[in-house]
Amino acid sequence: MKKQNKKDGNIRLILKLALEPRLWFVIIIPILTIISGQKDVVSSWLTAQIFNKLQFVVGGNRDVTLLKSAIIFSVLLFVVEIAEWIISTISALIENYWRENVNIKLQKKFIKKDYKIDISDFDNPDLQSRRAVAQDTDPVSQIKTVIDFISKIFVTISFAFILWQYNPIFIFIALAVKIPTYFVTNKINEDNRKFNIETDVINREKNYYKNIPVERAVAKEFKIFNMKDYVCEKYDTTVRNYYKKFKSRYVKDTTNRALLRNYNRIVIIIVQIIIGISVFTKKMLFGDFTLIFAAFNNLTEAFDSIMDFAAQFKEFHEKNNMLVEYLNNEAIFDAGENNSLKLNGERYTIEFKNVSFIYPGTEKEVLHDLNMTLSEGMTYGLVGLNGSGKSTLVNLLLRLYEPTSGEILLNGINIKEYNINSYYRAIACVFQNTTKYAMPIKDYIASGKQCDIQKVENAISQVKLNDWCGELPHGLDTMLTRAFSSENDSVEPSIGQWQKLSIARAIYKDSPIMILDEPSASLDVDSENEIFNYITRLSVKKTAILISHRLSNIINCDHIYLLQDGKIAEEGTHRKLMEQDGVYAELFKSQAKYYQSA
């Protein structure tokens, strides 16, 4: 029962999407399609009339009106052909315009959903592949298919009517002939669908190896590690596996197709022979023969497309399911957007209360009953080995994931309660992996919003990129990356420069809470020093969290937390932790020993 509801909902969504722009599309396009569909009927009939009239003439009736009507029918034939072309072209243009209107709406919904979707859903490859299928959903095509189907039914009725007048038995022959075809086609389609799913991975893998060498990023390793043979060998192995796995079904599929092809041709030959006898013995006019033969051919074709429709409809249904599933996926963001509780004020205290976390789909507890308090206006250092849960902690604070148990409080209220947009306005973050964006520097720093140039310049100079920016062809308007512009108008920053840019972006945002996750991995000595000095100065006003593997960077923090196996193992100021002589002190010494020996 529940499933049924869902199905109705899907169709309703597609209809709603497709019919929203202008309702008259739905009236005009079916009318045009049905009219142009009847062209074959009319022109077969006209051709038959021409031959019939002429055969009377050949038979000895020299009435000139016969010739006149043959000529009139010829002219009508021409008019019909051209009119059909015009009608179907207009219909295609309207359809195109309609599709544009609908697709843009759908794509907007998609971008919005992509934006809101939970980060944990990215770890679900199944959802990702369904998303890719759903994104190709084309509501207008689906409705057009239904319209075509209706038009085909009209065509079927017309031709069936013609055959009925000659001999009703041919309608049933046309149907009977198509029954085996239906099963074979169905089998082929079903096999093909399965085959495509199974070979999808192999094909993607094949393409992967094929395209490795042309990547700029790979070129250097490709040379030094001499990867020629490896890539070719992998490609060949993939192809060989493909044949080993699919040889038998490929042979079967080919045989099925060949049989189908021959069957259709042979049926036509037999029908020609049977109807031909009447013409031969002059029981039937040749024109009628061409009409009946055309009617039979068209009828079987129409049956084919009607049968196809069932399969297509099934496919649409699957796609629509995926679409609805993706668009209706309830994300953290959706719930957070409806909250009316807004953040105001400038200083915040954050508290983690018994927070535990397990990544969805895994079993290992990354954070275990964690408690910590981050008070307003203080700078916190967060250290620990790779995999100790530092980045996870940040992800939770950023509401990219929800804690499995426990709660995170901001000024004493669970962060879930706040309006998510106002919550995000209060946080600026430098992520561990800097993402490269193809946009002007100015847009990158100001996150694409109307910006205060003075403020952008200030942020740029804080990370010492002002000299670099000054040398660029268009200053702050220079495009980042070469993706959309030539090398004269754009710049490809180094990894270190990207890191600085992403810090500048966080500085520009000027939020009361600032999180920096390993911001200096690729920075040189001077830049690192300057940036950490800046952040330490900053902390007078803001609550800041610093994550770094270089322990020297965080010694000036007001408070340091050492994470180990998802728990706070040690905490305190640098001096206190050194006196404690625990894990922190050991880590610090291991880094410091090279410098101390100096």
Place this chain on the structure above:
Amino acid sequence: MSFNFFKKRQKNDKIPFREALPLFFSSVKRVWQYDKKYVLLTFFVLTFGTIPDLLSVFVGAIFNQRLILGAEKYASYLYVYYPLLISFVVTIIDGIFFSIWRWTETKSMDMISSFLLRESVKKISKIDYASYDDPDFYDQIQNGWYQDGEMFINSATTVFSSISTVIGACAYVSVLAYIDWKLMIVIFLANIWVDPLTNKPNRWIYLLNNQLAEIRRKEQYYRGFFSNKEMASEGKIFDLYDYAEENYLKAHKEIYRATFINRLKINGIQLFLTVTSKLPLIAGYIYLSICVYNGTVSLANMTLFISMYSEFANQIYNTVCEVSGFRYYAEQSRYAREFMNIPTSIFTDDDNTKEKVNSTTAGHTIEFRNVTFRYPGTDKNILENISFYVGKNETVSIIGANGAGKTTLIHLLMRIYDPTEGIILLDGKDIREYSVESLYGIFSVLFQDYCNYAVSAKESITLSTEEVDHEKMEKSLKASTSYKFIDKLKDGINTPLSRSFDLNGTELSVGQNQRIALARAYYKDAPIIILDEPSASIDPESEAEILESVNKIRGKKNIWLITHRLSTCVISDRILLLKNGKLIGNGSHNDLLNSNEEYQRMFKLQADRYDYEVVE
């Protein structure tokens, strides 16, 4: 007649036919050298594959003609369906051909693909890295990269089917001329438009696509703006939604407007084509009706005309499409030929005649003599007049600010680029005199922008499908500290490092991927090891282990380290300090600490942060 062709074909034929044919033959030659059997089989099947279609049209026409003449002329009905029996036999043979063809086609496509890939890979491994920096060259590399078997088979198919359609068209023409030669001329004149008019819309589509290529990429980019984890996270925190949507709509609307206008223009031409191709048919109907009335043409011949004419118009149209399709493939094979001829300055064709590097464990000496480098086409010196000497099995650290030229220096050392001025000597001899293949063999390197491959951990480290040297693998895992997470994976080193092709795969973190790349360098076990920022994203404990392992091979190999952590320098025999492309310090840690102001300053800056406790 369907005009789907206009929608399908994306590229246009820029190549004149007389140039296309030789290109086709040269690509046939290429494949012929590889495997004669497939070429012969392909051509054989293609030639015979088109015969049944042609036959059945003629047979059908003859059948109609005899049907009308009927009992008056033919004694028995047998005479009439006799042609259909031929058609029946032909159909059966066609079915067999069809089966053979389908199988041959796919199989030979893949065989030829595999051969062509091998050839292209061989070429691409020789192309200068500098070519990748030049957008024009890079386009050439991408366009010409790997013409697969499908391309070859398709162009062979178009050649053969256009030959058979031309033959078909000739046959129809003679039948039509036999009925009435005057009509024949009208038909000919009416169809003369097809070629230029079919090509015009193709040209427009081609030009428009060229014009829209960039904005299309932009549209795709903004459409998928939040489609990966990192961009989705940053998008939320920095509220990039409005920006992405706005830019997407802007790009999309621009594309739509341009294509819609183009569509209208094409529709105009199509209307003209439809009218001109239908007119002779109707004229024929009227003219022949009169002839039949006057008794100059038989009704049977009139039916023959009607069926021949539609077939003829189809043939003309198909020929035009096939020729332009063929030119398109020819254009593709021209790209391929240009790609195969991209000049290379480093890995030249006489490479195997050059002296091989004598790869010994005794170590190599390296000397830079007045080396200056700037990227081709620019005038800023990245490195300026660098000279230094490194003895056998020394450990060298290269330090300096972002952009000082550290990475470029090791690129020159490995001959990924050649210096603009000056020479680099290996064991006292200019590196340009050695065979590049053997030169590349003596470097084990971790690049700063190392790559992750979607293969098993084992293969990602060995980059080979051969049997693994277990001892060496264990050492590499240990030295790179990869063992820490590899051991925890379900299938150990056989675990795929991506979930793209296998759901049992795993996605590693940045730090873990870097350690795999480090293991890759160790596994190669070459006499010179180069590590560009080996510990950028690695935690202190693992960093200490990695440094420890470097320390272990000290003196046994020539080690080059690029780093921002001056702590690493302490274990080096020699430090090269670069500033703005100039070498401003060259010596041991202690030397530089005593004599080099810049080094003192940098070291103190980092040390001070650690000295915190010491000072107290």
